[in-house]
Amino acid sequence: AETCTVSVKGLTENWQKWSSDHSEYQKHNPFSNGKVIPPQIQRGQEGYGRPLEGSKTEQRGKDAHSHISREVTELCQVIKEIGESGDDGRTAVRYVTISNKLVGVLLRARKQGLVHFEGEML
Numbered sequence: 001a002e003t004c005t006v007s008v009k010g011l012t013e014n015w016q017k018w019s020s021d022h023s024e025y026q027k028h029n030p031f032s033n034g035k036v037i038p039p040q041i042q043r044g045q046e047g048y049g050r051p052l053e054g055s056k057t058e059q060r061g062k063d064a065h066s067h068i069s070r071e072v073t074e075l076c077q078v079i080k081e082i083g084e085s086g087d088d089g090r091t092a093v094r095y096v097t098i099s100n101k102l103v104g105v106l107l108r109a110r111k112q113g114l115v116h117f118e119g120e121m122l
Contacts, residue, residue, distance in 0.1 A: 068105070068108055072108055072109045072114065075102075075105050075109060075115075076114050079091055079093050079115065090116075
Protein backbone atom coordinates (compact mmCIF):
# COMPACT_ATOMS: atom_id res chain seq x y z
CA ALA A 1 0.00 0.00 0.00
CA GLU A 2 1.30 3.42 -0.93
CA THR A 3 1.26 6.23 1.56
CA CYS A 4 1.15 9.90 0.75
CA THR A 5 3.02 12.28 2.98
CA VAL A 6 1.84 15.88 3.09
CA SER A 7 3.83 18.41 5.01
CA VAL A 8 2.17 21.07 7.09
CA LYS A 9 4.64 23.58 5.66
CA GLY A 10 3.53 22.73 2.11
CA LEU A 11 -0.14 23.08 3.03
CA THR A 12 0.55 26.40 4.74
CA GLU A 13 2.44 27.76 1.72
CA ASN A 14 -0.34 26.69 -0.65
CA TRP A 15 -2.98 28.28 1.57
CA GLN A 16 -1.02 31.53 1.85
CA LYS A 17 -0.57 31.72 -1.91
CA TRP A 18 -4.27 31.10 -2.51
CA SER A 19 -5.19 33.67 0.14
CA SER A 20 -2.90 36.31 -1.36
CA ASP A 21 -4.14 35.65 -4.90
CA HIS A 22 -7.77 35.78 -3.74
CA SER A 23 -7.23 39.03 -1.81
CA GLU A 24 -5.68 40.61 -4.90
CA TYR A 25 -8.57 39.38 -7.05
CA GLN A 26 -11.13 40.81 -4.61
CA LYS A 27 -9.53 44.26 -4.93
CA HIS A 28 -10.68 44.27 -8.54
CA ASN A 29 -14.07 42.65 -7.94
CA PRO A 30 -16.74 45.37 -8.10
CA PHE A 31 -19.10 43.23 -6.01
CA SER A 32 -16.75 42.78 -3.06
CA ASN A 33 -16.78 44.98 0.02
CA GLY A 34 -13.14 45.94 -0.49
CA LYS A 35 -12.09 49.57 -0.52
CA VAL A 36 -9.99 49.43 -3.68
CA ILE A 37 -12.05 50.05 -6.80
CA PRO A 38 -10.42 49.27 -10.13
CA PRO A 39 -10.18 52.11 -12.63
CA GLN A 40 -13.12 52.02 -15.00
CA ILE A 41 -12.48 51.95 -18.73
CA GLN A 42 -14.42 54.73 -20.40
CA ARG A 43 -16.21 54.53 -23.72
CA GLY A 44 -13.77 55.03 -26.56
CA GLN A 45 -10.80 53.66 -24.63
CA GLU A 46 -9.10 50.47 -25.76
CA GLY A 47 -10.68 47.44 -24.10
CA TYR A 48 -14.06 49.10 -23.43
CA GLY A 49 -16.88 46.55 -23.67
CA ARG A 50 -14.45 43.65 -23.86
CA PRO A 51 -13.71 40.95 -21.28
CA LEU A 52 -10.33 40.82 -19.59
CA GLU A 53 -7.69 39.31 -21.81
CA GLY A 54 -7.07 35.68 -20.95
CA SER A 55 -10.26 35.39 -18.87
CA LYS A 56 -12.77 32.56 -19.06
CA THR A 57 -15.32 35.08 -20.36
CA GLU A 58 -13.03 35.95 -23.26
CA GLN A 59 -12.59 32.25 -24.05
CA ARG A 60 -16.35 31.62 -23.96
CA GLY A 61 -16.83 34.51 -26.41
CA LYS A 62 -14.23 33.09 -28.77
CA ASP A 63 -15.83 29.65 -28.55
CA ALA A 64 -19.29 31.11 -29.27
CA HIS A 65 -17.94 33.08 -32.24
CA SER A 66 -16.32 29.94 -33.65
CA HIS A 67 -19.54 27.94 -33.15
CA ILE A 68 -21.79 30.47 -34.91
CA SER A 69 -19.29 30.82 -37.76
CA ARG A 70 -19.53 27.07 -38.35
CA GLU A 71 -23.33 27.31 -38.33
CA VAL A 72 -23.29 30.16 -40.86
CA THR A 73 -20.98 28.16 -43.13
CA GLU A 74 -23.20 25.09 -42.80
CA LEU A 75 -26.32 27.16 -43.59
CA CYS A 76 -24.71 28.55 -46.74
CA GLN A 77 -23.82 25.01 -47.87
CA VAL A 78 -27.40 23.83 -47.31
CA ILE A 79 -28.78 26.83 -49.24
CA LYS A 80 -26.48 25.98 -52.17
CA GLU A 81 -27.49 22.31 -52.05
CA ILE A 82 -31.28 22.68 -51.82
CA GLY A 83 -31.78 26.13 -53.34
CA GLU A 84 -33.17 26.93 -56.76
CA SER A 85 -31.09 29.08 -59.10
CA GLY A 86 -32.93 32.07 -60.53
CA ASP A 87 -32.43 33.88 -63.83
CA ASP A 88 -30.34 36.49 -62.04
CA GLY A 89 -27.85 33.85 -60.83
CA ARG A 90 -29.02 34.00 -57.23
CA THR A 91 -29.99 30.92 -55.28
CA ALA A 92 -33.34 31.06 -53.48
CA VAL A 93 -34.84 28.79 -50.85
CA ARG A 94 -38.51 28.64 -49.91
CA TYR A 95 -39.18 27.73 -46.32
CA VAL A 96 -42.52 27.70 -44.48
CA THR A 97 -41.52 27.55 -40.82
CA ILE A 98 -38.44 29.40 -39.61
CA SER A 99 -37.16 28.92 -36.06
CA ASN A 100 -35.74 31.75 -33.96
CA LYS A 101 -32.33 30.10 -34.14
CA LEU A 102 -32.42 30.03 -37.93
CA VAL A 103 -33.40 33.70 -38.01
CA GLY A 104 -30.38 34.52 -35.86
CA VAL A 105 -28.03 32.57 -38.11
CA LEU A 106 -29.53 34.20 -41.22
CA LEU A 107 -29.09 37.67 -39.73
CA ARG A 108 -25.45 36.89 -38.93
CA ALA A 109 -24.89 35.53 -42.44
CA ARG A 110 -26.43 38.69 -43.92
CA LYS A 111 -24.23 40.87 -41.72
CA GLN A 112 -21.20 39.02 -43.11
CA GLY A 113 -22.48 39.57 -46.67
CA LEU A 114 -22.98 35.86 -47.33
CA VAL A 115 -26.75 35.96 -47.95
CA HIS A 116 -29.18 38.67 -48.98
CA PHE A 117 -32.81 39.25 -48.16
CA GLU A 118 -34.92 42.41 -48.00
CA GLY A 119 -35.78 43.97 -44.66
CA GLU A 120 -36.66 41.61 -41.88
CA MET A 121 -38.91 39.47 -44.05
CA LEU A 122 -37.36 36.08 -44.56
